[in-house]
Amino acid sequence: MGQLTDASVILRLGYQAMRRAGLSTEKILKKAGVALNQLQLNERTPLSAQQAFWTAAVDVSADPDIGLHLGEHLPLYRGQVIEHLFLSSENFGDGLKRALAYQRLISDAFHARLVIEDGRCYLANGAQAHPNTLVNRHFSECAISGILRFFKFLTEGAFQPIFIDFDFDEGAVADEYFRVYECPVSLGQKETRLYFDASILDHPLWQADPDLLHLHEQLALEKLQELERYDLIGDVRRAIGATLEQGETTLETVAAQLNITPRRLRSQLSDAQTSFQHILSDYRCRLAKKLLSNTHESIERIVYLTGFSEPSTFYRAFKRWTNETPVEYRKRKQHV
Structure with a gap:
């Protein structure tokens, strides 16, 4: 693999989240060295550019938990090939496995895998794509919010997280995590994990369509x-x-x-x-x-x-x- 990158949708979702949160998008983008016209381009951006973005977001917002709070304002992930691939699958589990096979289309920061063992079921994101702790923390916290919203949309609200592990040591207070994610969070773990009930994997998807599934694949x-x-x-x-x-x-x-x-x-x-x-x-x-x-x-x-x-x-x-x-x-x- 060459230079690690994010899909252009990552930048657009971040921009919309900042606007919804009432932050000065112009100040943050200028400080991060991002031109407004880049939002219109359908080009991937280097993963390394997130360093400037999250540093600017923390500075301008004066919010040390900006990733967690921006995640609350993320729009629903829609209109991308992975969404269509997921929705046309027979059930949530099948859709999830297919989406994981193509997760690079969203970001090279994702190395997620589905694990079912010893009565536990979780998504794990192993290798840390961001060596910078600040970037890794804010990106991970924001991404979890986006993933939870997307999973709840797919399952008509049935998906519920049980527990979340993060692979960074310093974060928000426990009550704030619980308010945002509606489940307990543990820091300083060996990898980021999202635990959930395995029964949701069998949840039927209302837009399932074998013919469309083939085209989307x-x-x-x-x-x-x-x-x-x-x-x-x-x-x-x-x-x-x-x-x-x-x-x-x-x-x-x-x-x-x-x-x-x-x-x-x-x-x-x-x-x-x-x-x-x-x-x-x-x-x-x-x-x-x-x-x-x-x-x-x-x-x-x-x-x-x-x-x-x-x-x-x-x-x-x-x-x-x-x-x-x-x-x-x-x-x-x-x-x-």
């Missing part, structure tokens, strides 16, 4: 394959960035960085309906535009930074990309 699989292609291209772009200045950016050097054979990399990129040359050209184009727009680096320096051996080769490539010379592009962008 196909769509979920396609989305997962699309995400794997996104991972691959991201890995290639990062490897290109690491080798560009050395002037040794070839399919072979990038494949070596990724610990795969050039032949396998070429095949994987072909399956992803792209090529190494296309990704390299796009990377160089974006980097050149950024340097020309936002810096005063000399053209000669930009030729070097973008991995071109000769200025003439760079000039021809840039003219092909933009129909402008580098000098014309810089003048236009820096005099706007």
Whole structure:
């Protein structure tokens, strides 16, 4: 897996929760370095960006339990492929197992698994995706609220949590957890767990439809394959960035960085309906535009930074990309 990311819906749900809670969304997003237009994009965001978001949310709200309290204002998770996959399943248990198979579509912070043992039934989220304790705590507390609301919606209110374990040591007071989740909470556990009665797994889902289920499974699989292609291209772009200045950016050097054979990399990129040359050209184009727009680096320096051996080769490539010379592009962008 490449860079860990969240689906765009995570950012949109967080934004709506902040608005419902009466917080200054503009202040929080600005402090976190998130532009409002990012909310309209259907692009995944790096998991690491949550550090800035939760830090800003704590600072602006002055609420040390902001994750827990924002969770109370989360809208119901709707309109996504996992919801449709869940709803078209025969019962809650079948839907849950299918949803877990595709949980990456929501966030790489989820590593949940269903455990039924010794008369206990729980969802466990093992490996901690967020090494930062603050981020892990607020994300986990907020996510649990969203999950509980979604499960109650699917079961028409029948789902009830019995107990919740969190894998962080410091959190809210016990009464506040009970008020929000309506069940006891324990901190400092080895993993985050949501305990519930196993009988709910047999709860029939009123929208169950075998034909639709097949279509939704196909769509979920396609989305997962699309995400794997996104991972691959991201890995290639990062490897290109690491080798560009050395002037040794070839399919072979990038494949070596990724610990795969050039032949396998070429095949994987072909399956992803792209090529190494296309990704390299796009990377160089974006980097050149950024340097020309936002810096005063000399053209000669930009030729070097973008991995071109000769200025003439760079000039021809840039003219092909933009129909402008580098000098014309810089003048236009820096005099706007």
